[in-house]
Amino acid sequence: MPIITLTTDFGTKDPSVGAVKGAIYSELKEATVVDISHQIDAFNIAQTAYVINNSYKSFPEGTIHIIGVDSELNKENKHIALLLDHHYFICPDNGIIAMLASKIKPEKIVEINIHDAFSTSFPVLDIFVKAACHIARGGTLEVIGKSIVSFKNAVELSPIVNKEKTEIKANIIYIDNYGNLITNITQTLMNEIGRERPFEISARGYTFTKIFSKYSDIVNFDIPKAQRQNDGKKLAIYNSCGHLELAIYRSNLKTVGGAADLFGLKYRDRVSIKFY
């Protein structure tokens, strides 16, 4: 029986997540339900895409991912189910899929049409769970919807490379649990455009000319431990998702603050890279 994952902006205080899990177990006694996150900022599609993009691949092929962010059904927000990269996704057609599918094309998409006449104000519970359980039991997408070929595009923040390939203009797309700033520049893009040239990353007055592959690479282990002063140092790093990240070494949001505070940067802010 495939796994069903949940990614929502419901939070974990309200009855919503419990109700959804109960509904899954009521349909599929032997289900394995896994929370990816319920802490997505309300209605934040870009954040949802980042979280899904950087977690779904580690699940087994055939896993069914329910995405409950901004999922109210209306004439501009249809419900869709799709097969992409050997995983199933059930979500609103609000741009999330465009962000997930920017590299990989979906193999099949349907617009879900199992809705009853009545309008529901909790479609994840009433519709997405039914769709997920149908797929988990081995059912096909065609039974729960009609095939469509396109999906809504999203005005995604994409890095812009100038014509001379001497500069990339990028953005902060996510701030993580430690307050570190994640950009939309991947290591792949950096290698492709940079071709090993020296570079300078600038963000609000701060500059970096080196990108580390792990945090502790900034530490000089030859200096006795008591004399090192690394905590709180700013650095650029490729994070575990392969994105360029501006970080604070051993940041702590409760004491020294995280990168977002210390750099004075927030979601969507500009980060630029010049090559020489």
Add this chain to the structure above:
Amino acid sequence: MPIITLTTDFGTKDPSVGAVKGAIYSELKEATVVDISHQIDAFNIAQTAYVINNSYKSFPEGTIHIIGVDSELNKENKHIALLLDHHYFICPDNGIIAMLASKIKPEKIVEINIHDAFSTSFPVLDIFVKAACHIARGGTLEVIGKSIVSFKNAVELSPIVNKEKTEIKANIIYIDNYGNLITNITQTLMNEIGRERPFEISARGYTFTKIFSKYSDIVNFDIPKAQRQNDGKKLAIYNSCGHLELAIYRSNLKTVGGAADLFGLKYRDRVSIKFY
């Protein structure tokens, strides 16, 4: 094997939730344990009742619900186990059950008496887990307690209808993850008292004469998307639990704020409805 759910005010930082789950798996290797919420405000019984009431029904019949809020055993706070609406509940007799059982009467209630002589300061771990696992293995309530017929009443906030049936005085009973304000008026009560008469809902200077059935019903889809100004608009809606809710369209607690902030309303505050 039935599901065991957990609803507590333990939070998810401390060792408590892990310890309770470990204890369940130690007794029942094949248990399915599902978190409903661990984010109940400390000792808040009304909030607990709202969360349980709006999630338990979606679980399969026979599910066992452990409620760990204000559960310390003392002479005024007994531990009880009961069968209600085909679900089992294990909880303190502190008024929660009165709130759950306001419509549906329990089929059977026992006062749990499997306590050892020693007093425990963690009854959910030491007593509730044992009771839940006993029921999960098919054991009867009589084995873990002695039958009782009454349970502690709670001074629950109930809507008051005047004699002429021209007004309902209601209260805010819950503020959800999006900051929206949930009242103790259900759609059923509204239909029963209102009988399709026009009405005016008032809450701290704000008034509403319409109740939507989903959030996006306030959107006029004929206006081009760029020209619409719905975000942040106040509205009244029946939420997915069937309660009248005062909401902000696409509220975001981190940016524009939620209904609780914008209306200046909090738990217990008055909402009134007049019929004409």
Add this chain to the structure above:
Amino acid sequence: MPIITLTTDFGTKDPSVGAVKGAIYSELKEATVVDISHQIDAFNIAQTAYVINNSYKSFPEGTIHIIGVDSELNKENKHIALLLDHHYFICPDNGIIAMLASKIKPEKIVEINIHDAFSTSFPVLDIFVKAACHIARGGTLEVIGKSIVSFKNAVELSPIVNKEKTEIKANIIYIDNYGNLITNITQTLMNEIGRERPFEISARGYTFTKIFSKYSDIVNFDIPKAQRQNDGKKLAIYNSCGHLELAIYRSNLKTVGGAADLFGLKYRDRVSIKFY
């Protein structure tokens, strides 16, 4: 199949926890994965040790505990796997184990050497999951690492007893979900040193001469309920983990505040006990 537990400082917003769970299910379809906590303060080893120490014992023997706090591999921070008290732990050698093993010696410890040549910035996903699944399938520690005998010591906060055994100098080691202050004095130490002598606990000007065994022991049930004024009262208690705790009766962080605020005490602050 043994249970795999997770204790990290990842938070529940980022893709990290989902990615780790997906990786476990990809290796072990039938795994039972249990969250202990993902809310450890960033890099806080003492907090991690407190949470693990007070939850692992309730899991069945043979359970595998992944600890992902400060786990980046470098020359001063090796990865280890060990068997201790019939439980397996996979963690960095950063002092956590010294805190867990202060009473009980590990039966076997290995330094994990299944790392590929490449350096990973997400060792919990890339290394710890592999090690855990190997053990879960019945594999031995020797296959994933080489035996070692010592592990890194931690400068743990330990209570200091004076030579005359008339005073214990202790510290706040943890602040729980209710804001209560937990010290490093256990009931066992208290009994051993105190030998039933009268005592006075002092913390920042507040004193206590009695330690309760449960919160409601401060209530005088002979006084009619409406006339009691216990809420918000300070008390000393042995908590459910057997530690001396300074608490507020029915504290609520959102209203009256918790013990940490009311006492003006924080992590590491001094608590002393004098015996007469």
